[in-house]
Amino acid sequence: MNPILPFPDRRIFCVDSVSFYASCECRYRNLPPLTTKLAVVSDLTRSGSVILAASPALKQLGIKTASRLYQIEQLPYRERKQIVLVEPRMLAYMKTSIEVLDVLHQFAPPDAIRIYSIDENFVDMSGTERLFGSDTETAWKIQTAIWQQTGIPVRIGIGPNNVIAKLVLDLRGKREGIAQCGYADVSRLLHDFPVRKMWGVGRMMEQHLSVMGIHTIGDLAAAPVEDLHERFGVIGAELWHHAWGIDGSPTIIDPMTLFRTAPDTKRxxxxxxxxxxxxxxxxxxxxxxxxxxxxxxxxxxxxxxxxxxxxxxxxxxxxxxxxxxxxxxxxxxxxxxxxxxxxxxxxxxxxxxxxxxxxxxxxxxxxxxxxxQGTLQLSLFEDNTKVWRRKRLLKAIDHVNLRYGKGTIRLAVSFLDTSVAKRRLRFVGGHPGGDLHDTLS
Missing domain, CATH: 3.30.1490.100 (DNA polymerase, Y-family, little finger domain)
Known part of the structure; x- marks a missing residue:
């Protein structure tokens, strides 16, 4: 039995950029992002490097995100010579992501937009029906505006909450461009898909669920929530609720909470x-x-x-x-x-x-x-005055690095060729930042 009770029925749009890094590189080169065969590779000098993004046309050749460079090298020459290979430029991608966000601001206020990742955003469009029309009309207008102003194609999932909007995007929107699902449509539109396609189910969780005879999202929804909770704890109960499209997390967040840092209690x-x-x-x-x-x-x-x-x-x-x-x-x-x-x-x-x-x-x-506690452990074998000065020096260094960026003051040995920090300081999100202004090379 569908357990859906009256829940808030909002207009949540999950807006996802198509193969974002690859689409950005196509845009910088004035190439069509949907038909160009392009791969963003972590390091072009190593055949085992990971493919960070593959354009839709390249995916049709079997090369996907997380494939390896040598898999492209193994393709027939006729196909391989058509492929554009580039290294990432994370700073440029971040700039383009902000441009996409600026377009979304034309449709909703900033506090109605939740940034989920560099290429995906949740937008609460509740109350904008008179401004932009029906859900499908609004989604089409957003798609068109983003494409015309940034050159990035996007897909949109629409639902009454974050989970349904995300699920219908992943399961249907990525093929259809725009997909919508309400509470009453969850069983019909989502339950036939493999459970591994569900938001939050990884490879290990899929294996555990398979042992319980759960292979589809519908199987997960039909399983006793008590059994899932007993085996997986609160995660199991949450997955069961998500299989029914139940989600209590807010899309609109108090902006001031973004600036409150919770105390770090790591051991x-x-x-x-x-x-x-x-x-x-x-x-x-x-x-x-x-x-x-x-x-x-x-x-x-x-x-x-x-x-x-x-x-x-x-x-x-x-x-x-x-x-x-x-x-x-x-x-x-x-x-x-x-x-x-x-x-x-x-x-x-x-x-x-x-x-x-x-x-x-x-x-x-x-x-x-x-x-x-800010106190100094006195020592019989060290100059405590020097220890106190050292502590003040470290505090000053931390202040400079916090204000002007990590690595502003760092060890002198970090400038040597064998330094790991020297290389990683040029990275953003674990990948080369590239030149923010060089987006046409």
Whole structure:
């Protein structure tokens, strides 16, 4: 039985840009985004690089987002020579995303728009019927305006809440361009699709649901909610409600809540990095460990905490017999100073690493975090005046980096060629930022 009771019936539009990164690159090159075969590749110099975005025409050849570059290289030459390969320019994509948002502001006020990701937005169009017409007419006008003003094609899902708008977009709108679903239409329009297509169901959850005999969204809706809650907790109950299109989350959010930072109560803060190649030399590895220690310590200080336990993780290249090692130790007193953190990291690293072993992954973490009371742990073996000055120096560095951007003040060794931070500081969202002004090359 459909459990739908009277719920708020709003006009929620989920607006999704088509293969956004690829469409942006087509726009910058004056190419048609729907017919051009274009792939945005994380690194064109490595055949194993991930395809970050594939245009609709390229997807018809079997190349999709998360495919690998070598899969394009394996295509017949006649097809391969038609494909445009580019590296990402995240700053330019962010600028184009803002342009799309500016168009949405022509249809709804800012506080009626929730930014879901760089290429997807929820818009509450309730009360605009007299301005723009029916739901379908309004969606068509939004599509047309975005295309004419930005050159980016979009698809739109329409529903009475966020979940239904998102589900009908993913399941039908991406083929039909505009798709709409109401509470009464959920069973007819959505329940026949595989459960893996549902918003919030990943590969592991799909496997767990399959064991329970749940293969479609309809199967999920028909399952006893008590069984789902018992097995998966609140996530199971939420999935059951979503299968029926029930969603209580607001689309309109108080703008002031966006500027309120909840206190960070994490017990451990860490950072790991997979190296682009094997590192064999101690000085190269020490440099990366110093950068990781600096990053972790800064994040701990930003959360106004200090930590008692240092964790080190090392993984070797797959070409050697040993997998690596993981070690930790408890500090004599809590800290958030990267210099002290690095000293103890090296105490863990040096006795366990055999000279010349190829390192491919490093991670550093500071655990057992407690609030920083702003006091100084006095020491009989160190100049406490220097320790206090060091603490004030770190506070000043954090202030500059917070105001002018991460990495404004950083370790001098981060300018060396083997630095990981040097490369990542040029990244946005884990990918090259590119030149914001160079969108025609």
């Amino acid at each position: 451990t803060i860490g950072h790991g990095v997979t190296l682009m190649r094997d590192y064999y030399q101690y000085e190269q590895i020490r440099l990366v460990l110093a950068e990781l220690a600096s990053d972790v310590a800064a994040r701990v200080r930003f959360s106004n905490q200090v930590g008692w336990t240092v964790h080190l993780g090392v993984r070797y290249s797959r070409h050697v017999a040993r997998d690596g090692f993981s070690k930790q130790l408890r500090l004599p007193y809590p800290t958030a100073d990267e210099r002290l953190l690095l000293r103890h990291i090296l105490q863990l690293f040096e006795p366990n690493w055999l000279d010349g072993e190829p390192v491919r992954f490093l991670s550093v973490a500071l655990g057992q975090l407690t609030p920083d």
